[in-house]
Amino acid sequence: MTAVPAFTPSTAEARRVLYQLVLCRGFEERVLKLVTDGSIRGTTHPYVGQEAVAVGACLVLRPQDWVISTHRGHGHLLAKGGDPNRLMAELFGKATGYGGGKGGTQHMADFAIGHLGSNGITGGGIPIGTGAALSAKLRGSGQVVVIFFGDGAANQGTFHESLNLAGLWRLPAVYVCENNLYAMSTPHREACAIEHIADRAAAYGMPGMQADGMDVQAVAAATRVAVERARAGRGPTLLECKTYRFLGHSKSDQRVYRSREEEASWRERDPIARWRALMLEHGWAGAADLDAITREALAAVDAAVEFARQSPFPAPEALTEGVFATPGESCAN
Amino acid sequence: MRELTYWQALQEALREALQRDPLVFLLGEDIGEYGGAFGVTRGLLAEFGAERIRCTPISEATIAGAAIGAAVTGMRPVVEIMFMDFLTLTMDQLANHAAKFRYMYGPQARVPLVLRTPAGGGRSYGATHSQSLEAWFLHVPGIKVVAPATPADAKGLLAAAILDDNPVLVVEHKLLYATTGMVPDGEVLVPIGRAAVRRPGSDVTLVAYSYYAGVALQAAEQLAAEGIDAEVIDLRTLVPMDTGAVIESVRKTGRLVCIEEGTRSGGVGAEIAARVSELAYEYLDGPIRRVAAADVPIPFSPPLEQLDLPQLADIVDTARQLCRG
Ligand SMILES: Cc1ncc(C[n+]2csc(CCOP(=O)(O)OP(=O)(O)O)c2C)c(N)n1
Numbered sequence: 152m153t154a155v156p157a158f159t160p161s162t163a164e165a166r167r168v169l170y171q172l173v174l175c176r177g178f179e180e181r182v183l184k185l186v187t188d189g190s191i192r193g194t195t196h197p198y199v200g201q202e203a204v205a206v207g208a209c210l211v212l213r214p215q216d217w218v219i220s221t222h223r224g225h226g227h228l229l230a231k232g233g234d235p236n237r238l239m240a241e242l243f244g245k246a247t248g249y250g251g252g253k254g255g256t257q258h259m260a261d262f263a264i265g266h267l268g269s270n271g272i273t274g275g276g277i278p279i280g281t282g283a284a285l286s287a288k289l290r291g292s293g294q295v296v297v298i299f300f301g302d303g304a305a306n307q308g309t310f311h312e313s314l315n316l317a318g319l320w321r322l323p324a325v326y327v328c329e330n331n332l333y334a335m336s337t338p339h340r341e342a343c344a345i346e347h348i349a350d351r352a353a354a355y356g357m358p359g360m361q362a363d364g365m366d367v368q369a370v371a372a373a374t375r376v377a378v379e380r381a382r383a384g385r386g387p388t389l390l391e392c393k394t395y396r397f398l399g400h401s402k403s404d405q406r407v408y409r410s411r412e413e414e415a416s417w418r419e420r421d422p423i424a425r426w427r428a429l430m431l432e433h434g435w436a437g438a439a440d441l442d443a444i445t446r447e448a449l450a451a452v453d454a455a456v457e458f459a460r461q462s463p464f465p466a467p468e469a470l471t472e473g474v475f476a477t478p479g480e481s482c483a484n
Numbered sequence: 485m486r487e488l489t490y491w492q493a494l495q496e497a498l499r500e501a502l503q504r505d506p507l508v509f510l511l512g513e514d515i516g517e518y519g520g521a522f523g524v525t526r527g528l529l530a531e532f533g534a535e536r537i538r539c540t541p542i543s544e545a546t547i548a549g550a551a552i553g554a555a556v557t558g559m560r561p562v563v564e565i566m567f568m569d570f571l572t573l574t575m576d577q578l579a580n581h582a583a584k585f586r587y588m589y590g591p592q593a594r595v596p597l598v599l600r601t602p603a604g605g606g607r608s609y610g611a612t613h614s615q616s617l618e619a620w621f622l623h624v625p626g627i628k629v630v631a632p633a634t635p636a637d638a639k640g641l642l643a644a645a646i647l648d649d650n651p652v653l654v655v656e657h658k659l660l661y662a663t664t665g666m667v668p669d670g671e672v673l674v675p676i677g678r679a680a681v682r683r684p685g686s687d688v689t690l691v692a693y694s695y696y697a698g699v700a701l702q703a704a705e706q707l708a709a710e711g712i713d714a715e716v717i718d719l720r721t722l723v724p725m726d727t728g729a730v731i732e733s734v735r736k737t738g739r740l741v742c743i744e745e746g747t748r749s750g751g752v753g754a755e756i757a758a759r760v761s762e763l764a765y766e767y768l769d770g771p772i773r774r775v776a777a778a779d780v781p782i783p784f785s786p787p788l789e790q791l792d793l794p795q796l797a798d799i800v801d802t803a804r805q806l807c808r809g
Binding site: 217219249250251253254258259260261262263267268270271272275277278279280281282283284285286287289290296308309312313315316319473474475476477478480 | 509535540541543545546547548549550551552553554555556557558559561576577580581584585586587588589590591592593594595625626628649650
């Protein structure tokens with residue numbers, strides 16, 4: 152096991168962490184309501200409970216580093232610095248959304264902040280993130296790529312191919328597995344021959360690490376080790392964060408495959424409550440401060456809903472536009 | 485201009501792109517010292533080094549995905565997939581990701597990715613090493629498809645593909661690699677999306693691409709000896725397809741034969757036939773005919789394979805019937 156030095160945030164970082172945790176949580180809870188009342192169509196995969204992973208991992212990244220995300224991706228985008236307004240507008244299918252309303256919940260990207268896209272195909276983003284890491288290496292850009300995926304995705308062939316390639320070529324990639332114990336209804340123990348996904352790292356010539364995915368500090372500390380290793384040209388890391396989604400897989404999930412007791416035990420480890428306690432304990436903020444930060448984050452959610460509601464739907468011409476890039480088109484890279 | 489083989493012409497396009505642009509690199513199985521399954525990359529490793537002529541493990545899905553990731557972050561990867569049949573393993577990455585990035589993510593997303601692959605039968609390689617699967621890509625908007633028939637087009641279309649900001653599938657043909665033709669020196673670009681009239685004619689239009697463009701020309705020679713004047717259109721690009729060139733030709737000839745190596749149902753010929761009957765029905769003097777492979781896996785046994793794949797005589801017979809009734 153790699154030794155992991157403790158991660159102690161600055162006061163400003165600590166406040167930002169709380170803001171982002173509450174933003175991610177508040178955003179998802181609001182989205183669920185909006186899906187239920189029909190304001191948002193389609194489906195949604197709430198990130199509630201797992202916020203410490205995205206927030207902790209992105210905390211130690213530079214703005215120019217890349218992340219690549221999954222179907223449960225709103226938290227990754229927000230934690231990397233995404234704009235809640237454009238994210239919400241995309242969920243509404245509005246022209247002001249990240250993809251002009253053409254992508255939806257599982258398909259949005261913001262290259263300007265180093266976000267390479269969320270993904271509707273389980274395991275589909277793992278090779279693409281690997282290629283971004285190859286690109287960073289070839290260009291000598293010093294960028295690191297964090298590739299988020301679930302325990303379910305870790306059983307896809309792309310996981311194995313990609314880690315093999317990254318290990319072989321010592322790519323600056325950090326593979327962050329969010330092991331929330333279930334892939335839809337399938338328990339990890341019924342889908343994977345070993346308990347710890349991190350143990351698979353040995354097969355691909357890279358270190359495997361585990362972190363408490365309910366604890367921002369633990370995730371940030373482990374990610375920092377992996378990122379520094381990648382940045383120093385020493386190759387990739389597989390980091391498994393043990394976490395839990397508090398809600399169903401998607402909006403319609405009745406959660407028949409797991410017990411309420413199990414859910415309650417994980418709720419006791421709520422990353423937000425934990426972070427608030429930590430902030431008070433270290434004197435990074437007072438109780439009134441914490442409430443103010445919380446209100447501010449929730450106000451951003453309100454504003455995002457308002458922005459999305461006020462935004463226009465895409466013009467009919469948008470249907471057939473943009474299948475291909477055209478010469479001279481503006482772009483971020 | 486000098487005479488080159490098809491594989492040399494492809495290699496020249498790769499070499500010139502590698503020389504011109506440091507962002508271009510090659511990715512694929514056995515493309516180093518071995519030179520790729522059909523020799524296109526031989527010598528390039530010594531010239532450009534292992535960073536840029538990057539040999540991969542046998543991991544088609546991840547080769548394609550990694551190329552997408554590299555392309556959207558600023559590189560210009562050129563992938564070789566050893567046989568077109570192995571595109572099956574890359575399909576998620578190509579169809580669900582490469583083809584959709586620009587549409588879903590907006591103008592920030594460009595996927596300047598080229599994927600070269602040898603297609604086609606005629607060598608008794610059997611059912612998993614002989615297919616022509618290009619028709620699949622007519623059904624996934626977002627990927628361009630080119631299928632050069634001559635060395636000059638091989639060079640010019642590959643060069644254009646590498647400069648293009650979109651994913652481009654370059655369908656090469658196993659039976660063409662050793663064929664020769666005159667190829668211009670230096671950078672040549674054949675515009676993607678434009679067909680070529682290989683032989684003007686007034687009685688019947690033969691539309692083909694890749695290896696079968698040459699077979700169609702031979703058929704036209706035979707037909708000429710019988711007094712039938714066939715026009716041969718080489719599509720060169722399947723996506724976007726130069727429908728206008730086909731219609732233009734049908735307008736003159738009134739008759740159309742669509743020729744392809746892939747299986748008949750849902751094929752390229754079916755698409756051309758549909759477009760012409762939608763857009764230019766009034767010019768037709770007879771039914772549109774298709775020459776294509778049977779709807780069977782490609783058999784190994786040489787006589788069976790020949791029976792399955794379209795032959796010169798099939799094209800001649802079909803055109804003759806159409807013209808003589
Ligand atoms: C290739 C593919 N197979 C199946 C699905 C349907 N699906 C969506 S999410 C999911 C579970 C993924 O589990 P995991 O990777 O652990 O992520 P989690 O949902 O737990 O965050 C499944 C089966 C899909 N989207 N793509």
